[in-house]
Structures are given as structure tokens and as C-alpha cells.
Amino acid sequence: MxxxxxxxxxxxxxxxxxxxxxxxxxxxxxxxxxxxxEVEALRGVSFNVGEGEIVGYIGPNxxxxxxxxxxxxxxxxxxxxEVKVLDEIPYKxxxxxxxxxxxxxxxxxxxxxxxxxxxxxxxFYFIKEIYNLSYSEYxxxxxxxxxxxxxxxxxxxxxxxxxxxxxxxxxIVANLLWExxxxxxxxxxxxxxxxxxxxxxxxxxxxxxDYKATVMLxxxxxxxxxxxxxxxxxxxxxxxxYDGDIEGLKKKIFGRKFIKICFDEVFNENIEKKLLSVExxxxxxxxxxxxxxxxxxxxxxDVAKEIxxxxxxxxxxxxxxTLEEVVYRFYxxxxxxx
Amino acid sequence: MIRLYLESAKCEVKRMLxxxxxxxxxxxxxxxxxxxxxxxxxxxxxxxxxxxxxxxSDMVTYFIVTQFFVMNTPYSAWIEIGESIKDGSLSLWLTKxxxxxxxxxxxxxxxxxxxxxxxxxxxxxxSIILKDYVVIPKEASTYFLSILFWMGGIVxxxxxxxxxxxLSFWFERSTYIIYFSEGIVALLSGMLIPLxxxxxxxxxxxxxxxxxxxxxxxIFLGKMTGLDIAFEFASMAxxxxxxxxxxxxxxxxxxxxxxxxxx
Numbered sequence: 337m338x339x340x341x342x343x344x345x346x347x348x349x350x351x352x353x354x355x356x357x358x359x360x361x362x363x364x365x366x367x368x369x370x371x372x373x374e375v376e377a378l379r380g381v382s383f384n385v386g387e388g389e390i391v392g393y394i395g396p397n398x399x400x401x402x403x404x405x406x407x408x409x410x411x412x413x414x415x416x417x418e419v420k421v422l423d424e425i426p427y428k429x430x431x432x433x434x435x436x437x438x439x440x441x442x443x444x445x446x447x448x449x450x451x452x453x454x455x456x457x458x459x460f461y462f463i464k465e466i467y468n469l470s471y472s473e474y475x476x477x478x479x480x481x482x483x484x485x486x487x488x489x490x491x492x493x494x495x496x497x498x499x500x501x502x503x504x505x506x507x508i509v510a511n512l513l514w515e516x517x518x519x520x521x522x523x524x525x526x527x528x529x530x531x532x533x534x535x536x537x538x539x540x541x542x543x544x545x546d547y548k549a550t551v552m553l554x555x556x557x558x559x560x561x562x563x564x565x566x567x568x569x570x571x572x573x574x575x576x577x578y579d580g581d582i583e584g585l586k587k588k589i590f591g592r593k594f595i596k597i598c599f600d601e602v603f604n605e606n607i608e609k610k611l612l613s614v615e616x617x618x619x620x621x622x623x624x625x626x627x628x629x630x631x632x633x634x635x636x637x638d639v640a641k642e643i644x645x646x647x648x649x650x651x652x653x654x655x656x657x658t659l660e661e662v663v664y665r666f667y668x669x670x671x672x673x674x
Numbered sequence: 675m676i677r678l679y680l681e682s683a684k685c686e687v688k689r690m691l692x693x694x695x696x697x698x699x700x701x702x703x704x705x706x707x708x709x710x711x712x713x714x715x716x717x718x719x720x721x722x723x724x725x726x727x728x729x730x731s732d733m734v735t736y737f738i739v740t741q742f743f744v745m746n747t748p749y750s751a752w753i754e755i756g757e758s759i760k761d762g763s764l765s766l767w768l769t770k771x772x773x774x775x776x777x778x779x780x781x782x783x784x785x786x787x788x789x790x791x792x793x794x795x796x797x798x799x800x801s802i803i804l805k806d807y808v809v810i811p812k813e814a815s816t817y818f819l820s821i822l823f824w825m826g827g828i829v830x831x832x833x834x835x836x837x838x839x840x841l842s843f844w845f846e847r848s849t850y851i852i853y854f855s856e857g858i859v860a861l862l863s864g865m866l867i868p869l870x871x872x873x874x875x876x877x878x879x880x881x882x883x884x885x886x887x888x889x890x891x892x893i894f895l896g897k898m899t900g901l902d903i904a905f906e907f908a909s910m911a912x913x914x915x916x917x918x919x920x921x922x923x924x925x926x927x928x929x930x931x932x933x934x935x936x937x
Contacts, residue, residue: 406765410769411769412932412934438769444766445766446770454689461681462681462685465677468675
């Protein structure tokens, strides 16, 4: 038995898709001679995920994130490479395997599929039958998870009458009723307001702690990753670019800290010039009487001290770059290097 | 495990109850065609004779029964099955420990139950209107056997429609193939004319679509002996086995090609 929940080795996925020039004549031509192109969605990706980890799987649109999740869930067959999830080969889709995983998709919901016109509880009950849960166990889990997710008041409402956020929360509860060992979450906070996002982050962390589940989540919302994940895997164009903790990524990309200085009065160019004369200092942004600079991590404290001694300032703050800034820089630098 | 599939049918019944007006409207669909066919055959057989052993009473009863059976046999299955392959929502079921074929069979039965209830009500109303022309069997076993064969016809019709929907794994759109085949099945099930009146009848009487309408109607009319029924039952069991196995095989091969478009 493997010590990892997910083992991925040299995973490659190539799609064949039809391409067609615009226009009527081209459409007629394509009937007789269809043209196809091959798309390499994943190219030799390898990683392992251990029990209880929450891994943020990030990358720009079309990077291969959802394709990876679909392969891990057994929906897609890999073209090359080895994939093992909970000691099973996902695409064989054994009942044992499917009873231990949950794949929560970004745009399609199970409740919408089976209970669109019915109360949320009817959709939950269907899940109970799929996973053969006893009634008492089912009742206990519905009560507990609904309370954790704060959806008790919508359980009797038809799914079609719920807001997007309520539907998403109900969908997540529905997908956890059988207490899966592995949760594959695709864009969990897409379209949710900040309150719902926070509730979801707290729910997820609490759930993983309580149930010792493993989570792999993709998101374009870096708050999801920062708040929930302990580890991040970055991919682009089907290749893995980084695998490690968030702090390590920040150090790798920036190795710098930000200092935001607000002066008593509007700062002048002389101050800016003097600051820039210190080696390793760069101006990030300027706004009225505030200036944000970046410094190398090793000298950030000294620079802050010097500013405090030399200038009349109303506020000073040493900040770390946000994950969003790190990721943006990571991928923009990658593009420049292309 | 069967409870899971019964629950899926129950969900569909509950869903259809939200749209009961549709099912009520279906009553008119059941009523009008047999009445129209009655006037047609009354004109054809006005001299009081018969065609191929069918007199006016046989014809009227045949069409009432086959119209009900064939129109209530899901030979086009659910277009949603093919659509779910195209739009990627099939992923929702591929990640659940369920048998996709059984799930959709039961969902479909669930979604048709109300229609069947209204359909039976329609058959009773038509039979009362045409009481002088309808053959009413006296033995309970006739009703039982007709319904048994009709249920077999449902599995056959569903499997056929299911396989056609699965063609979406290979083709951009299988919807047109399904629409085209609907017309073929309507003919080959005996809904438009008794199969034994068609040329090359041995071919049509070999195909499985006869169980969707023609055979249950023949049993209802008392035109089959016990031996015929036993032979047809064995034949139906073989066809069910072949089509169900083929459904699973096509799903297994097709799902390897599934691209799961969209998030």
C-alpha cells in the first residue's frame, strides 16, 4: 500500500480536436475532409500528494489544471504516464475507487442534474442511495455538514430557486456526504461573494481537519490557495513549473519585501532619488503622499530604519508580496522568456 | 443496489409532478390517433370483410393497443444522454459508483410513469367511445402477457435508443440519427401497419422492434398460441441480452474517447 494518496508519473494527455476555417465553403469541405489538430494538454507531469494535504493546483487558462483533475477522477484516460489514486488506477473506475473520491466541477452540479426542480434534501437523499448510507448516518452527516456550511435554511428549497452561492454550497455538501478520502475541487469560489468565499475556506479547512481528507483544488482566486493550501503546484502549457510551499514560491520569485511609506506631506522627487540610490531598492507605486518600494529581503529592516530616522513619516508598513502578485510575476516573466 | 435506481425513478416522478399539465395534455395525444385510424379503417373495411385476417374490430383494437405501447416505448431514449457526452456533463455520472445504463433506464421509466397513467386513462376512454368495435380479452393472463412483452419492448427500445445516443462519443451530433431512426422504429414496431401485412414480413418479424408493439398487440388480440408466445419470449430474452450487452460494450469503448469538454 502506497503512502501517497495521489501518485502521478510522467502524465501526458493529448487531445485530437477538429479545426475548421470560417466560411460556408470550408464548412462543406470539412464534411468530406475533416481536419484535426493535436493538443498537448499535459506533458510529462509528475507529483505525489500525501494524506491530509491541501494542494493548490494553479495555472493560467488552458494550462491543464482541469484535465489533470479529470484524469485523477477517472473521467479521462491518460495518453501516457502512470496515475494512481488511493492505490487504484482511476480510469478503471472501480466502485471501490469511486466511493472514496469526490470531484466537484466548476460549472456542472450534481444537484442541478438530478434535483433541479426538487428540494435540496431530495438530491441529498439520492446521494444516500448511491453510496448506500444508513438513514441514521445520512441524517447525522446532513445535519453536521449543513451546519458547518450554514445552509440549514435552504434544505427544503428547490435547487432552481437558490442563488448561485447557495447552490454552490449545497453542491459541496452533497459531494461530501459519503465522506470521500480525496476531494478534487475545480474553481470552488467561482462567482461567490467574499462572505461565501470566507465561509467556504473555513469549511474546507475544518472538514480536512475533522475527516483527514486530502484536497486538490484549482482556482484562479489566489485567496483560495493562500487561505486553504499548504502546498502549491504551478503548471503552464501542460508542464509543471513549481511544486512546493507558498513561502518558498514567494522567495523563489521575489526574495523581496515591500515597504509602504506614507509621508506627513506630499513627497518630492529628491526623496525618491535618495531611496533609489540604495542598492536593491525599487519603486513599485506612488500615490499622493505614499510610496511603495521593494527591497531585498536581507536589507528590508535596515532600509525601514533609515527611512524612519531621516524622514517625517506618518505611517510605515513592511509587507510581503501577495500570492497573486507572485503568480502574476511568475507567469509574466515566463511569457517574456518564451 | 436496486434502491438506488428506484430512487432515481422516484426523483423523476417527483420532477414530472411539477409539470403535471404536460402529462394531462398527453391525454389528447393518446386519444386522437386511434380515433383517426378508426375512421380510416372503417372506410377501408366498409364492406365488412377483412385484410390479412384482420377484421374491423381487430384493426381498431390493434391500433389502440400498438399506439399506446409504441408511443410509450422509449426507443429514442433520452436525447440528454447524447447531449451529456457532447457538453461534458457525463462526467457527473462517470465519477459516481452507478451503472449508467440502469440509471438512465430507471430515470426514463420514472419520467414516463405519469404519461403511462394518463395513457391508460386515454385507452379506456377510446375503448368506451369505440366499444362496439373493440376486442376486450376476458382472461387476466392475456393482459399480463401483453404487459410483460411490452416491458421487454421497453428494455429493447431503450437499449436501441441508448446505443444511438452513445454514437455522440464518435460523431459531433447523433441527434439527427436518432430522429431518423424514430421513424424507422415506428414502422418496424407495427405502429403504422401490422407487420404481417408488410412485404418481406419474415425480416420485420425477426427484428427486435416487434416486441415494442406488434407482439403485445397480437397477444392482446388472441392471435398467438401458447407455443408462439413461448418462442417469442425466448427470442425476446435473447434480443434483450444482445442489446444490453452491446449497450455496455459501446459505453465502455466510447467512454475511452470521452473528452469531457468544459469545466
